[in-house]
Amino acid sequence: MKKFYSNKLAIVLFAFPALLVFTVMVFYPIVQAFVKSFYEWNGLGSGTFIGFDNYTKLFGDTVFKLSNKNALIFALVITVFQMTLASIFALVVSNKKVKGRNFLRVAYFIPVVLSVTVVCQLWLAILNADTGLLNAIFKALGINYEQNWLSDRHHAIYVIAFVNAWQWMGYQFALMMAGIKSIPNDYYEAARIDGASTLQAHSKVTIPLLKETYKICLTISLTGGVKAFTEMFIMTKGGPGNATYTLTYLMYKAAFREYRYGYGMASASILVIQCLVIILVINWLFRDKEDRRESRWSKKTGQVK
Amino acid sequence: MKRIMAFAMSIILCLFMFIGCSSKTEDETTPDTTSPSETTTESATETLPEGVLSNEEATLSIYAQYSDDDTKVPYDYAVEQLKTAYPNVTLNLEVQAQDDGQKLMTYAATGNLPDIYQVALAQIENFKQSGNIMVLNDVAEATGFKDKVFESAQNILYNEDGNIYAFPYAGNEYVMWYYNKAIFEKYNVEVPKTFDELLTAIDTFNSNGITPMAIFGSEGWITSAMFDVLATRWDAGGIAKLDNGEGSATEDAYVNAAKMMNTLVKAGMFQGSAPTTNYDQASQMFLNGEAAMFLNGQWYMTDATTALGQDVDWMYYPSYDEASYEAGKTAWSGGGAAAGYAVNPDSKHAQLAAEVAAFLSEKYCEAKVMYRGTPLVALDVDVEPQTEFPAMMQKLQADLPGITSITKFDWHLSNATFKTALEDQTKYLLVKDYTPEEVIKELDNSLN
């Protein structure tokens, strides 16, 4: 078995093509961007090397601190929202007894199919302080909770995070559906025979078995939150003022609106480092299962030998 | 068998790379290399028929705005005229993206700049450092473009360093404070001369469910313009003075302007959704009679007159007292800058492209006068407007000779860091709990 899995030719043939495409098309540009973060550079010409100046300036920038705070809020909101709802809906829809499950399955995924532009325009209309649907509903219900949803200095970021979370929930839902589908039915039956209710069966059987799926979903949500950009760009342009800036928006502003490309790249580099840390932490948090698998694996290979 | 498939997959990848290289040859926009540019111009000049400026054969790529009547009408007209003057020149239009110049910047970085492209001032400042923009002094001289520029628009032709980098078509333009006369009359509101009167008017409108002024706060340029309008009441230099590095954001004029804007916002001058309102949304509010006032450039006169007819007019900017209101009538927010059609110095037909760019700019001016109801163009063109200028424009024209001072539009600012801070901070001012002190502090930071 060990020989089976250490076929050198196979490893090269399997891993190399993807590594090649990725290295050339993405990693090489990333390195270039990283190098430029040590330069004072306007995006054209050659620029001058200034060492860590961009980073020093960045750490002193008030917008940088705000961006980090916003990224944190954004990541938390979408993680909680998406993972909770996606789990619930995936369990409901995968239950064969639920009526209209096919319809629900399609419906939950629809926002993912639409382009971000459409979704943002829709929510701009709904959240509009004067003509918006949401305020109209509050008014009709007689609840005095009308707000300037997107132009509140302190809360706009939550609202934008919600829009992002709402749109991409469907994707996590689909991933979880795929995960649930690949859990053999006899696992449930075993749990059922033991007298567990649906809820118990799910919490004891389904959710632990979805660990890998949850790991993926968590990675998507957190990194997606940290690098959020498009919603801000379309809905608030980082505003009011710079209240909804994120690191990506800061990078964009510096590189394309101020022609301070090097400074922007410093911001992008910090972003990548943050995401890397997140990935490593997630890997560490979920490590036990892999370790177990690993030990089981070596036991098996021993047998084969 | 399976092994072969795996091999095949990795080979496919390499193949893709090569296919790319080979198919580049069928590129259709590659300028025609068969026409020897220099020789044809020389020999052709003697035998050119009437109205033809050059027989040279070329396909020029051009990157220009082409999305609404204000950009389509002049472009189409210019292309039509080009057929007569340059019968063998074909233009390959690429429509400009509203992407903060990302595309143009990338083209410049990759050496893919189109032969002719539209630029704003900040882009010129950036491109001239890296040699991506052609100096057009000689062409402006040779084509007679220079002589046609209005005396009052010389600021639009020359860059600060004394060179010409772009052929302008827009003249000095102005920020107009529009108002709906019918609404003012209906609620018995006098046109405000002072901020106190303005605040009273705001109260009256608000209590009657009318938005006092619609503003498209999702765009930084209009909030910057509002700030500039207010600042010019105390210091005619406005934001232009800061952009030129001649003043400090902590001066009274700017502090007062920020405070006044904050006061107006708190009084409810703008619609609640102001920070996320886009241009069309705010414009519709004004045109539908839901907002009593509107701030925009003078180019809006045609649209406003079409929709509101006699009901729309513009007023002088209110000021802190009546004396300064009267004195301030000649100090305007707005202006112009050296921007317009620029040329890629590395173009295969750089010389011809420069001539064509000058030609296009001139034709733009003609089209704007003839079909777009504005005499505020860069060149003194000898054409008659198809329809009479709107009454508001005639009123402005009467004022033009007396104007003593203008500032700059946001997109004409040359200090990109200041421009960005100004856009963000003035947008921030639309939020009630953002303080004028914060604005001044951030603006000051951006200037140092």
Next chain:
Amino acid sequence: MEQKNWTGKIGKVLFRAFCWFYAGISLYPVIWLIFYSFKNNSEIFVTNPFGVPTILHWENYQKAWSQYNVPMYFTNSLIVSIITVILTIILALLFSYATARMQWKGRNTAKIYMSLGMFIPIQAILIPVAKLVNGLGLDSTRTGLILVYTAINLSFATLVYYGSLKALPVELEEAACMDGANIFVCFFRIIVPLVKPATATLVIYIFLNAWNEFNLANVLVVQERLKTLPLGLLFLQGAFTTDWGAMGATMVIASLPTIILYCIFSKKVEGAMTIGGAVKG
């Protein structure tokens, strides 16, 4: 006991209601977009942002259709998206198999290295990527765009594949191994069918990503004949004013096919998922 049963039932009804309510909110944008595409700026922003259009402005569609060569843009989008999907799926599955199953030093590092692509904001690498595509001589081809799309989607696809491979029991492959099949046979005969659920979700995801992508296409596609659908919006967005109704029509033209396709194929996707489960169980 009685009491508990009763509250449980109410809870159940409320829960079902919530599920259907949420589904309604998820479907609403499609209806809203279709209404939107028949309105003019005045209705969209002031008089009637949510209701049924009072007058059907068919000219929005006429305008959207006449601004640019819609069938050509559409075909281009289709070609680019389909090839991106195929390429990404093949490369990602091969790579994930190598990192999830095979024994070699640095496979963990390789896995994390590959996930880098998920974090990088596109705008940060816009200029370097454009320079690269230019340098490789791919600037007037579809290949450049396809390769960049593939590379960017690889990160996510390998992550998903890695997860589903890790969840598969090793026993199945061991059985094949005992039969004397080599690793390639094992991969194509056993692994490829087993990861169908993941493939199905990835196909949709990658396709949509490529189909809706604007930033890279805006910068990398110079030639008219290679332009993709999202670039059509440029013809309607002015420096000041935008024709929002026509924008809506453009977005309907661009996204309705994907919605219909999804509705048709979602049944198949479901099927694909179940087969995967069945083989395994």
